[in-house]
Amino acid sequence: MSRTEPEQIAPAKTSWHSRSVGSRLQHGIFYLLIHLGGRRAAYFLLYFVIAYYALLRPDLRRKGEPYLRRRFPEASSGALFRHGCRLLLDFGKVLVDRAVVGILGPERMAVRLHGREDLLGLLAEGKGLILIGAHVGCWQAAMSALGFLSTPVSLLMQREDGDIDRHYFEHAGRECPYRIIDPRGFLGGSLEMLDVLKRGEVLSVMGDRLLGSDKNAVTVDFLGDPVRLPFSAYKLAATTGAPIAVLFSAKTGPASYELELAKVIRVPAVVGRSGAAFAPYVAEFAAALEKFTREHPCQFFNFFDMWQYDRTK
Amino acid sequence: MDIKEQLKKILVEELNLEDLTPEEITDDMALFGEGLGLDSLDAVELVVLVQKHFGVEIKDMEEGRPALQTVATLAAFIEKKRQG
Numbered sequence: 001m002s003r004t005e006p007e008q009i010a011p012a013k014t015s016w017h018s019r020s021v022g023s024r025l026q027h028g029i030f031y032l033l034i035h036l037g038g039r040r041a042a043y044f045l046l047y048f049v050i051a052y053y054a055l056l057r058p059d060l061r062r063k064g065e066p067y068l069r070r071r072f073p074e075a076s077s078g079a080l081f082r083h084g085c086r087l088l089l090d091f092g093k094v095l096v097d098r099a100v101v102g103i104l105g106p107e108r109m110a111v112r113l114h115g116r117e118d119l120l121g122l123l124a125e126g127k128g129l130i131l132i133g134a135h136v137g138c139w140q141a142a143m144s145a146l147g148f149l150s151t152p153v154s155l156l157m158q159r160e161d162g163d164i165d166r167h168y169f170e171h172a173g174r175e176c177p178y179r180i181i182d183p184r185g186f187l188g189g190s191l192e193m194l195d196v197l198k199r200g201e202v203l204s205v206m207g208d209r210l211l212g213s214d215k216n217a218v219t220v221d222f223l224g225d226p227v228r229l230p231f232s233a234y235k236l237a238a239t240t241g242a243p244i245a246v247l248f249s250a251k252t253g254p255a256s257y258e259l260e261l262a263k264v265i266r267v268p269a270v271v272g273r274s275g276a277a278f279a280p281y282v283a284e285f286a287a288a289l290e291k292f293t294r295e296h297p298c299q300f301f302n303f304f305d306m307w308q309y310d311r312t313k
Numbered sequence: 314m315d316i317k318e319q320l321k322k323i324l325v326e327e328l329n330l331e332d333l334t335p336e337e338i339t340d341d342m343a344l345f346g347e348g349l350g351l352d353s354l355d356a357v358e359l360v361v362l363v364q365k366h367f368g369v370e371i372k373d374m375e376e377g378r379p380a381l382q383t384v385a386t387l388a389a390f391i392e393k394k395r396q397g
Binding site: 186187188189190191192193194195213215216232235236239240273 | 328329345352353354355356357358360361371372373374377378381
């Protein structure tokens with residue numbers, strides 16, 4: 001049988017991975033410092049580590065360049081170098097903050113939420129709620145601020161072999177406070193995701209990286225050039241009537257974050273299997289993410305070339 | 314029209330399987346992957362369509378996994394649920 005396919009575009013040559021940088025020992029040293037001296041001690045070491053990566057590991061520093069060149073198109077090579085260092089440093093701080101929350105407790109990090117009443121209103125519609133985030137700020141610290149929803153939260157999350165980074169709850173030996181849906185499971189976890197929404201609960205996904213087949217992506221503009229972003233969550237929203245809340249977290253101070261409801265996206269029932277029907281809604285997410293990068297340019301942590309894919313196929 | 318024939322019609326018409334007729338779908342054709350070639354997003358839609366057209370809910374993965382193999386397995390699941 002044949003199926004109407006959207007424009008055939010091959011997967012990106014440079015795909016992302018979530019595997020950690022640094023060895024288990026290196027991560028362990030940071031965790032020990034946090035135990036002994038708190039966040040400040042870990043930040044102190046972090047500056048030296050970042051200096052090492054910035055000066056002696058240009059391959060890692062340059063992973064942020066596809067984004068930085070588009071975010072700062074007029075930047076000189078010197079300015080790009082500084083932005084790259086800043087990006088690495090801010091990312092390092094976020095990883096430390098995540099560990100601080102896990103090791104010393106969530107009370108060590110102040111999280112201010114903008115949009116609390118709106119989120120409660122969306123949930124009260126009774127069709128479940130889809131939270132779409134991105135690799136910005138510290139989503140784990142931010143998720144700890146969502147307890148007021150008083151509703152189970154399920155995360156679509158793929159963990160790779162060799163991933164050393166611990167999630168914050170793992171530091172304290174606690175059970176995961178969320179239900180994890182593995183996209184490598186039966187039918188990509190889609191039945192489980194549907195179940196979550198049918199029960200009126202919360203499903204959290206990331207909207208800025210593709211998990212699995214490129215067939216589940218559409219092309220939208222981001223920072224002036226086309227990228228492929230996943231549309232599965234929008235399809236789920238269209239099928240179930242669940243509203244989508246775009247949530248971004250941003251580090252606002254040494255021990256503080258803000259979590260903002262950036263946009264609410266409503267996807268009507270869409271006829272057809274083509275992902276192109278969802279492009280306008282994915283574009284709304286991309287626009288919200290672009291606005292975030294204007295406000296917090298060094299807190300967007302996709303260290304791969306989102307814009308690289310084979311357009312000739 | 315029996316359940317299998319209804320399902321085949323729903324698959325073609327409501328999942329927009331172009332270039333395929335209900336008659337070309339065999340009872341034992343795999344719904345996902347090789348066979349009919351549906352994907353995970355189609356699964357979501359299919360679950361909703363089954364509820365809409367047959368009043369039968371596929372509650373969770375435990376029910377979904379065996380039911381969503383072929384037209385025949387799905388039809389058998391629907392029939393069993395209807396008989397209560």
